[in-house]
Amino acid sequence: MAYITCKNAAFAYEGKIVIDELNFVVHAGDYLCIVGENGSGKSTLVKGLLRLKTPARGAVEFGNGLKSQEIGYLPQQTDVQRDFPASVYEVVLSGCLNRLGRRPFYGAAEKKEALMRMEQLNILDMRRQCYRELSGGQQQRVLLARALCATQKLLLLDEPVAGLDPIVTGELYQMISKINRELHVTIVMVSHDLEGAVGQASHILHLKNKQIFFGTKDQYVHSPIGRAFLGGEEHV
Amino acid sequence: MCELLTEAVSYGFMQRALIVGVLMSLCAGVLGVHLVLKRFSMIGDGLSHVGFAALALASVLHFSPLAVSLPLVIAAAFFILWAQGHSEIQGDAMVGVLSIGALAFGMILIALTTGVNADVNSYLFGSILSMNKTDVVLSVTLCAGVFILYILFYQRVFAVTFDETFAQATGTPTGYYQAVLSLMTAVTIVVGMRVVGALLISGLIIFPALSAMRLCRRYRSVVIVAAVLSPVCCVIGLLLSFFCSAPAGAGIILVQLAAYLLTVFISILRGRSA
Numbered sequence: 001m002a003y004i005t006c007k008n009a010a011f012a013y014e015g016k017i018v019i020d021e022l023n024f025v026v027h028a029g030d031y032l033c034i035v036g037e038n039g040s041g042k043s044t045l046v047k048g049l050l051r052l053k054t055p056a057r058g059a060v061e062f063g064n065g066l067k068s069q070e071i072g073y074l075p076q077q078t079d080v081q082r083d084f085p086a087s088v089y090e091v092v093l094s095g096c097l098n099r100l101g102r103r104p105f106y107g108a109a110e111k112k113e114a115l116m117r118m119e120q121l122n123i124l125d126m127r128r129q130c131y132r133e134l135s136g137g138q139q140q141r142v143l144l145a146r147a148l149c150a151t152q153k154l155l156l157l158d159e160p161v162a163g164l165d166p167i168v169t170g171e172l173y174q175m176i177s178k179i180n181r182e183l184h185v186t187i188v189m190v191s192h193d194l195e196g197a198v199g200q201a202s203h204i205l206h207l208k209n210k211q212i213f214f215g216t217k218d219q220y221v222h223s224p225i226g227r228a229f230l231g232g233e234e235h236v
Numbered sequence: 237m238c239e240l241l242t243e244a245v246s247y248g249f250m251q252r253a254l255i256v257g258v259l260m261s262l263c264a265g266v267l268g269v270h271l272v273l274k275r276f277s278m279i280g281d282g283l284s285h286v287g288f289a290a291l292a293l294a295s296v297l298h299f300s301p302l303a304v305s306l307p308l309v310i311a312a313a314f315f316i317l318w319a320q321g322h323s324e325i326q327g328d329a330m331v332g333v334l335s336i337g338a339l340a341f342g343m344i345l346i347a348l349t350t351g352v353n354a355d356v357n358s359y360l361f362g363s364i365l366s367m368n369k370t371d372v373v374l375s376v377t378l379c380a381g382v383f384i385l386y387i388l389f390y391q392r393v394f395a396v397t398f399d400e401t402f403a404q405a406t407g408t409p410t411g412y413y414q415a416v417l418s419l420m421t422a423v424t425i426v427v428g429m430r431v432v433g434a435l436l437i438s439g440l441i442i443f444p445a446l447s448a449m450r451l452c453r454r455y456r457s458v459v460i461v462a463a464v465l466s467p468v469c470c471v472i473g474l475l476l477s478f479f480c481s482a483p484a485g486a487g488i489i490l491v492q493l494a495a496y497l498l499t500v501f502i503s504i505l506r507g508r509s510a
Contacts, residue, residue, distance in 0.1 A: 050405040069407025075399065084273060084398055086455040094395045098407040104388045130453035150406040 001063040002027050003154055003186055004049065009058035011044045017056055018044050020210040026203075028064060028153070031180045031187045033201035033217075035194055035229070040207045042190045046158050049188065066154060069098050072147030072185075074140070074157040081131070088134070088142050089127040092118055095149030110149075117145040120183070121175065137168035141175065148185070155179065157189040161196065169193070173200050194230060244478050252372045253364045253431075253484065257474055258467040259379035260431050261488075263424040265444035265466030266386055269459050270397050270417060272445040275328075279316065280441040282331035283425045284434040286312040289342035291359050291429075296349045302374060306426050312338075313422040317414055362433035362485030364474070375427045382420045389416060394455055431470075432485030440466065443492035450499035469495050 004026040011019050019041030026032050036042050047053040048060060051068045062068055072095070095117075096110035118124040121141045126134065131142060140160055147155055157176065161169040177200050180187045191197035198204060204220040206213035206229065213225045220226040244250050264280075271279055290305035297304070312334060319330045346356055358366070367375070386393065392413045395403040404410045428437045444466035448458045469491045477487030 050401075052401070052404060067407075069405075071405065073402055073405040075401055081399065084455075085449050085453050085458045086394075086398060087453070090394065090455050091398065094391070094398060094403075095406070097391060097395045097403060100391065105391060133453070146402070150402075156405075 003030075003062065003064050003066045004188075005059075005061045005063060007059045007061065009048070009055040009060050011041070011048045011053055012056040013044055018209060019207060022058065022211050024205050024211065024214040026154070026186060026188060028186055029180075029184060031177070031200060031202040032189070032205060033197045033203070034188065034190045034205045034207065035192070035197065036207035038192065041209050042207060043158070045207065046156065046190055049156055070151050070153055072149075072151030072155045074143050074147050074155065074160055076158050076162065077139070083132055086131045087127065088118070088123060088129055088131055089114065091131050091142055092123075092127075092145045092149060095146035098150055113149055114145075117148045120148070120179075121145045135168070136164050137172060140164070140172055144175065144179070148179070148183075152185065154186040154188065157187065157191075159190055159192065161191065161193050169196060173197075176200065198230065240479065241475070244475055249365050249367070250474070250478060252367045252369075253474055254471060256367060256372055256375045256379075256427070257364060257431055257470040257488070259376055259383070260424065260427045261440055261444075261466040261470040262463055263379050263382045263386070263420070264428055264437075264440040265448075265462040266383070266459055267417070267421055267424055268441040268443075268445035268466075269448065269455075269462050270393055271421065271441055272449075273397050277442050278328060278331050278335075278438060279313075279421060280425055280428075280438040282316065282335035283309050283312055283422060284429050284437040285335040285342070286338040287426055287429045288359050288434040289338040289345070292342040292345040295355060296345055302371075302426065305429070306423070309426050310419060310422040313418040314415065317418045358433070359429070360433050360435050361483055362429070362431050362436070364431045364484050367430065371430065375430065378423050378427055382423050385416065385420060389413065390459075393417065398455075432488055436485050436489045439489040439492055440470075443489075443496050444469070447492075447496045447499040450496075450503045465495060466492075 002025040006022040006024050009022040010017050022045070034042055034045065044053065048055060050071060050073060093106060093110065093114040096106060096113055099110060100106065115124065118127055121144055123138065123141050123145060126138065131139065134142065160176070161172055164172065173196055176187060176189070179185050189197060189201070198217060198220070201217050203216055204213060204226070205211065206220070206225055213220060213223060221230065245254070271277060287305045287309045290308040291301050294301045294304035316330055316334065319325065323330060325333065392408065395408060396410050396413050400410050425437055428440055432440060444462040447465055448461035452458045452461055470488050473488030473491035474484055476491065477484045
């Protein structure tokens, strides 16, 4: 059974349907890349998958033991975070909040988890540093570690490489691929950076206010939509 | 110097002022970190004006001031929080609307009944030196409650302040914790109005947080520094105003301002040496 099943789902924003006819599945181990131009409904779909928005019609179902609060999330950065005084360790540890239950403070298990995630993302040596003083790429790795603390199953990444330079972008894609292959975490990534994103993914969902393509990457690259969107670059 | 200090603390009204002042500024200091980072700095100002209107109402109806102001200010805090997601008006403008409206309402109410007198002055600038035993017990209980709640919810407060969407997406009931924070803020403001008055209460919320953020780069250190700095400034301010026969509330705020300017100076010096 699939982790996420979208059945003819539509999402509305202020009463107006912005994304429609969504029919796709995400299985354990998949690396799904959601592409589409600005305003094509990507952000709305992200909110829907996080259950911050209920579908206007149709359904989004979670299965295979995935609970909706077990989705790790890498948000687009907000203004608040840029001047926020917090150490890397504090930020990563806050990802463990959904394991606390009714306990007020973190225990040894959560602290161990946070240290392990920082080690996996090569940020252990900067754990005492201030989050706001890190470079954009480092900040994204900190937020990835936090997201991994919140999930073992599925990561939802919203424009993870926006504003990063090409080298750092490449490193981050490698890191995400590694998380997918070695830690067996399912990835759902929203991106407008086509070449980089499509290269890594196993499946593609293309949106243009409705679903205009869903399938494997190979199918996409050889489809008319894929060819047009990728500008004939079939080598990706 | 020592004699003067002993003399100051030997007065019952100074003891009461010090106890309430320290506890209240502790609460305002730690909550202020959250409010400043959430861009809610002026919420103290808005709520205190609602508190002013509530006090005016209480004095007209001959009710106990706290019995009227506490529920009204809590209601206003929840309203501001709710309006965030449900109104066309931006958060800061909403605080302004509420604040100005309440101030005007309170002034009219007072002018039409008792007339503008010493009571009004004490609402606006605090009356910490005229607290009786009942006031002290009530204020101490409220502040202790707020502080204990803050410690127990510390990790949640951090998560909600840093990234509300992430916390919500990963299963934290953020609306509930926002409501608890609003409740704590409202209680702190109501007690704080007694200490520094409706016009100056924002200072107790903003200054310790700003000073602490100048000095520290970790959230926990920021909270701890604000929690220490705020009561220390309060005690110094109270004693100085006692020696100079100056208004206590304004004295406390001026010391807070001085401490902030000092931290600005320190951070500039640090920046040069680095």
